[in-house]
Amino acid sequence: MRHLLRRIIFYVAALWASVTINFILPRLMPGDPVQAYITSLRGQGNLTEAAVQSIRAQFGVSDAPFLVQYFQYLGNLVHGSLGTSISHYPLNVTAVLASDLPWTLGLVGVASVISFVLGTLLGIVVSWRRGSILDTVAAPLLTFFSAIPYFWLALGLIYLLAFQQSFFPLGDGYDTLSGIVPEWSPDFMLSVIQHAILPAATIVISSVAGWMLGMRNAMVTTLSEDYVHMARAKGLTERRVMIAYAARNAILPNITGFSMSLGYVVGGSLLTEMVFSYPGVGFDLFNAIHHLDYSLIQGIFLFIAVAMLAANFLSEIAYMLLDPRVRNERG
Template structure:
């Protein structure tokens, strides 16, 4: 077995192990919390017998080890359980809000990676100048600033002061979209989408910008760049056509990591902007003690993050064989 296959199998096993550990922690986290897990579901007027029937209905009357095996058996079948609060399957509830999270994530990534890639080219071009210093300081600041704080600043400026964009939700009050296609062709939807997308993009911007700058600095020392300069080409053309094209591939690969970061960042941003997505659903489920729904949302977010990191590792190993040779 060659090094590439060993690396692939090793990373796949690590990914599966990580997912198993996360799912196990979530199982015990909700079930070992103080109080009755059905406290928000059981009416105070219920008799003892009615409460026991509900526990049997949700499988909570069984020993913990039996619940654990049932839980993983359902996971393998794609069954995330039944919501206590909504009284329907977790899959169907997540399916209703997941498109909103995907839209937010997609537009944020587009903004972050377009601006980040071009910004990285600019900082590499202006190496050693005040422009580079200021750009790096701003990038590190936005990367480390709390997302909820950035969201509140964006809201205060664009929504409350300038009143250019709505402050919350996915549509104007009273508006109902008949389908996802109807939503995507609505100008009001994009007006509501812009501010949360901008906030998440500000957080994601640092990775492509700093990575592109680093790659550009490496590429700018290559012979083909010197040859382009000897031909008398303009500097901006050398930067974009020759250096940037060769430096951009690892940045594109890093987008897999960006997807993982964005799905995690959605939890905070969706709540700041009252965006009806997976992150907001998760917080509401925890507040309502609806642990099957909270478990399902947690598992889906964790699975996306872990899977995207796995894909990024594999892509890096393909682009740079030294990654596998060091294993």
């Protein structure tokens, strides 16, 4: 309990540091977001000084001292206000994130889970059957695909499977030209799946080798441990030794990496969403930086920070559940 309390205090302090950095970084960027927004309003006539000040107040851009702005920002966070998005005006940041997160979590989240599970299982089997055809073929082949820059892999798959053969759609999250609207209907869900298969496959192909090799190396080390030899000497089945003794301990480093990857899922895969023109948090982050949208940048980074901290905290709990030695040391 004492260890858990210390970890909670650490994560609260880390969250405060993340919020502070999140406030400072966008304000170090050159340019004025309000002037950038006014410039985009071509043909709207000249705005009076009062109108400009009203826009600045609405977007939360203040001329107050830096420290005053900081405490105003903290106060808004406490009240659940993330501000108004300049690039999606008049929507607030919460509404923008609510519309983006399902797309990002549905695509990048599911693809990351599939990649982790597939890579971990392959790593277990390959390490258990060292020297087999699977070991000599699967590992080099998957490593080759993971070595290809993601951008080129995505463009190659688009060209071959979407442009040349038309097996998959070229972009967007669903078919926007056939009159389909976002709703819980079979047509919409089928369209979403069709548009997600190619970008999801690209994520899996480019990342599964990393999980496989990490698990394979950890398993090779674990198989030489005394408790594995003891389990075999007891006459336990090969499957039980592989899963309950070897894989259970070897998977711990992969869990840490997986928790980190889940944190990045909230930020989305910027390259994925840009190459495939897929709606989501990553693509909106790119647009927010381009439009100097402080509120949206801060809101996205805040979600990423919270997700990273939560994922790391859950990974520590998973460590204690999977490894009795950790429980005894930290109890």
